[in-house]
Amino acid sequence: xxxxxxxxxTRDCLKGxxxxxxxxxxxxxxGITSRFMELGAQTIIVSRKYDRVKSTAEELEKQVGxxxxxxxxxxxxxxxxxxIFDHVMEKFNKVDxxxxxxxxxFLAMPDKLSYNAFRTVMEIDAHGSFICSQHAFNKxxxxxxxxxxxxxxxxxxxxxALLQTHAGTAKAGIDAMTKHLAAEWGPCGVRVNGxxxxxxxxxxxxxxxxxxxxxxPHGTSKKNDAGDDELDQLTAFIPLQxxxxxxxxxxxxxxxxxxxxxxxxxxxxxxxxxxxLTAGNFAVLDTAVRKAWVERGKAIRAIANDTxxxxxx
Ligand code: COA
Ligand code: NAP
Numbered sequence: 182x183x184x185x186x187x188x189x190x191t192r193d194c195l196k197g198x199x200x201x202x203x204x205x206x207x208x209x210x211x212g213i214t215s216r217f218m219e220l221g222a223q224t225i226i227v228s229r230k231y232d233r234v235k236s237t238a239e240e241l242e243k244q245v246g247x248x249x250x251x252x253x254x255x256x257x258x259x260x261x262x263x264x265i266f267d268h269v270m271e272k273f274n275k276v277d278x279x280x281x282x283x284x285x286x287f288l289a290m291p292d293k294l295s296y297n298a299f300r301t302v303m304e305i306d307a308h309g310s311f312i313c314s315q316h317a318f319n320k321x322x323x324x325x326x327x328x329x330x331x332x333x334x335x336x337x338x339x340x341x342a343l344l345q346t347h348a349g350t351a352k353a354g355i356d357a358m359t360k361h362l363a364a365e366w367g368p369c370g371v372r373v374n375g376x377x378x379x380x381x382x383x384x385x386x387x388x389x390x391x392x393x394x395x396x397x398p399h400g401t402s403k404k405n406d407a408g409d410d411e412l413d414q415l416t417a418f419i420p421l422q423x424x425x426x427x428x429x430x431x432x433x434x435x436x437x438x439x440x441x442x443x444x445x446x447x448x449x450x451x452x453x454x455x456x457x458l459t460a461g462n463f464a465v466l467d468t469a470v471r472k473a474w475v476e477r478g479k480a481i482r483a484i485a486n487d488t489x490x491x492x493x494x
Contacts, residue, residue, distance in 0.1 A: 190435055196221030198438075199273045201266075203227045203256050203313055204283035205249075206234040208384040209333060211241075212427025213280055213434050218247035220435060225269055225276075227254040227262075228283060256283045256309030266320040276321040278438055281310040281355070282333040284348070286386065288395045288464065290477075291346040299347045306351035307358070314362060318371065327370025329438050332359050333430075334377040334449055340461035343470060344395060352377075356449050363447030372446040374437045379453020380415065380463075382424040392467035415463065420455030 200217050204210035205226025214224050218241055226234045226249060234251035241249045250272070254265045269276060285305045289298065314330050322328030334356055338349035356375060363373040380387055388394075393411055416423060433452045436442055451457065464470045482490075 190220055190432075190439070193221040194439060195435070198222045198277045199225070199269075199275055200278035200280065200438075201225040201227065201269060201276050201313075201317070202280040202282055203254075203309065204333075205280070206230065206237040206251070208386065209378060209381060209427055209430050210280070210282035211237055213282065213431045214249060215241050215245050216428065216431035216435055217278075218242075218245045218249060221247065222278070223248045223250075223273060225250045225252060225273070227252045227256070227265060229253065229255050256281075256313055257304045259312050262312050263316050263320070266316040270320055275325045276317055276328065277325070278329045278331070279313055279317040280331045280333065280434065281313055283309055284333070284351075286345075286348045287389055288344040288392070289347065290344060290396055292477075293396065294347060299350075302347040303351045303354075306348065307354040310355050311358060314358070314373075318366060318369075322366070322371050323369065330359075330362065330371065330373040331434050331437055332356075332373070332375040332449070334359075334375045336377050336379060336451055336453055336457035336461055337463075339457050342462045343464040343474060345390075345464070359449055360447045367446055372437075372443070374442075374445060374447070375449030376430060376433050376437065377449050377451045377453065378425060378430050379419070379451075379456035380424050381430060382426055384427070387424070390463075392464050392470055395464060395467060395470045414466075415460065418456070418460035418463075418466065419453075420459060423454060425452065425454060 195217055200222045202210050202214050202224060205214040205224065206228045214226055217224050226238060228234050231251065231253035234253065238249035238251040252265055254261055256262060283305060285302050310332055317328060317330065332355050334352045335348065337345045338353040342349060359373050359375045366373065391411065412424065429452055433450055437445060437450065460466060
């Protein structure tokens with residue numbers, strides 16, 4: 182593995198920058214916030230649970246130094262996010278960088294998912310990223326003559342991953358938005374890029390999407406937690422033979438925010454050790470999920486007395 186010392190950016194390379202990170206209170210967003218603070222940025226973190234962003238801000242200021250300002254907010258609430266940007270503009274005079282990291286996810290079969298569950302994920306991920314991006318542009322970037330947006334995406338929609346219709350649809354929308362906004366706002370000095378993480382150890386994403394939590398069959402969940410054996414099996418499928426960590430993602434985000442990346446826009450950078458090439462449809466690797474998937478098909482075809490694939494395909 183590459184040592185921390187070997188992957189250092191120039192100290193203070195983000196000095197003078199103000200960055201707002203949604204979902205910055207936990208997981209990958211927290212990792213990005215911490216790295217930004219190490220490199221001199223002033224950070225603002227926004228999420229629904231004030232206790233979470235407040236304690237993260239206090240811990241990071243103590244551990245890392247620098248500045249982290251916690252704000253309670255729901256990225257789905259257009260007016261509330263607008264007011265947060267107004268408040269941040271008053272307090273910091275600008276926002277240079279927006280990181281859209283807030284998201285919600287779980288494993289679910291599309292035929293069992295409630296419409297509200299689908300809409301909730303679409304609203305947090307896709308609508309939330311648009312809401313924050315538009316406010317960042319109108320309230321800050323258009324006033325200071327430029328800015329940077331990084332959308333945190335994923336790779337599961339590249340392969341149509343099982344149990345991920347809701348999140349995959351939302352993230353595919355985000356990837357499209359990355360390109361649209363890059364084209365629209367490029368002449369205004371705004372760069373828009375994405376980072377698509379693979380499996381990142383120790384995050385909610387990993388614990389919620391571990392396939393031992395998968396709903397099999399028909400909506401019930403398996404009871405065992407993702408154990409070491411299961412992680413070892415996943416790791417064996419990953420070309421670079423390890424899970425990712427928060428620094429892998431944070432360093433990629435930093436790179437895309439630096440002048441060294443000043444000609445990169447509209448791109449989503451996959452940071453996954455090659456996972457999607459070999460295990461992109463990860464749930465289908467799980468025996469129980471695969472069995473439930475095949476059995477559901479057989480059961481539905483049997484209802485139509487069509488146990489072989491015939492004219493309906
Ligand atoms: N499987 C299927 N449906 C689920 C679900 C699950 N594991 N968890 C929640 N839902 C459904 C709820 O039942 C509800 O639908 P209903 O009204 O038809 O019953 C709908 O999703 C909304 O749930 P609710 O808890 O009211 O929404 P919320 O806005 O508070 O929470 C979630 C959003 C569901 C995405 C929640 O998991 C969350 O807040 N996650 C943030 C953390 C996270 O997911 N991190 C991983 C990022 S990769
Ligand atoms: P996480 O810790 O649960 O991060 C999600 C964050 O979003 C939380 O801090 C949560 O805080 C916030 N959030 C959720 N709904 C919100 C809302 N409506 N408004 C504002 N904030 C909201 O999970 P993570 O695994 O680190 O995931 C972070 C990002 O990486 C996500 O975009 C995810 O899709 C992406 N990703 C993760 C992995 C992985 O392996 N972990 C892989 C691929 C992609 P509150 O609950 O306080 O609101």
